[in-house]
Amino acid sequence: MKLIGYISPTKRLPRPRQEWLMREHDLYETCESIDDAIRLIRKGRALVIPQCSLLASKRDDIKDVAQQVHERGGYIIEAATGRRSDSPQDAFEMGIDAATKRVLSKRRAVEMATKYDDDHPGMIKARSMWSNAGLSDAAIAKACGIHQSTLRRRLGKRDVMPGVKPARKRKP
Numbered sequence: 400m401k402l403i404g405y406i407s408p409t410k411r412l413p414r415p416r417q418e419w420l421m422r423e424h425d426l427y428e429t430c431e432s433i434d435d436a437i438r439l440i441r442k443g444r445a446l447v448i449p450q451c452s453l454l455a456s457k458r459d460d461i462k463d464v465a466q467q468v469h470e471r472g473g474y475i476i477e478a479a480t481g482r483r484s485d486s487p488q489d490a491f492e493m494g495i496d497a498a499t500k501r502v503l504s505k506r507r508a509v510e511m512a513t514k515y516d517d518d519h520p521g522m523i524k525a526r527s528m529w530s531n532a533g534l535s536d537a538a539i540a541k542a543c544g545i546h547q548s549t550l551r552r553r554l555g556k557r558d559v560m561p562g563v564k565p566a567r568k569r570k571p
Contacts, residue, residue, distance in 0.1 A: 401444045402476070404429035405436040407453045417449040421478040433464060442472030450479050451497040461497050465490070521545045522553065529554050 404426040408414040424447045430436040433454065436446055446468050448454060454461045454475075465484055468475055475484035475493070482489035521543040528539045529550070536557070540547040 401427035402447050403427060403436050403439045403444060403473075404447045405433060405453075406431055406449070407433070409453070412449060412453065417453075420449040421447055424476070424478060437464070437467050437471070440468050440471040440473035444473045445476050445483075446473060447476045447478055449477075451475070451477050451493040454497070461494065525550055526554060529557060532557075 402424050404421055404424070406414060406417045406421075406429055408417065408431075426447060427444075428439060430439070440446060451461065454464045465475060469484070476482070477493055480493075480496075482493050484490045484493060522545065525539055525543040525545060528534055528542065531539075536547045536550065540550055543550070
């Protein structure tokens with residue numbers, strides 16, 4: 400069986416990382432164009448990709464690429480997970496993961512750019528204020544310069560005493 404590799408370098412997943420993911424597969428040829436890779440697919444050949452989310456920018460386009468590969472008698476192997484598109488369960492999971500990665504990649508990129516780790520001054524201040532039931536999430540976020548959702552994700556659910564509600568901002 401001949402394996403055709405497809406590499407699509409991105410900022411999130413550069414070429415060396417993609418090549419590393421596909422290192423275990425004995426590739427017959429590697430393409431940087433999905434159209435060229437599809438043209439090489441024949442019965443008994445497989446398209447090896449680092450991650451399914453790299454096939455296209457829209458979920459419908461990913462579905463179209465998968466259909467074209469299957470119409471030509473081939474299937475897709477996702478190198479990062481080992482899943483194959485000729486297995487219904489694997490194909491379903493590949494599609495869900497690809498759609499999720501496309502949606503979350505922008506949020507993840509913003510998080511990685513700001514990197515609110517434990518040593519960040521805003522996180523140190525937020526951690527000390529987080530247990531204070533008299534402060535709202537919005538007040539803590541404003542004081543620390545970190546978005547509320549980031550604080551909730553990093554610090555977890557607030558410990559508020561039973562019957563005590565966090566203070567709310569009053570309308571003037």
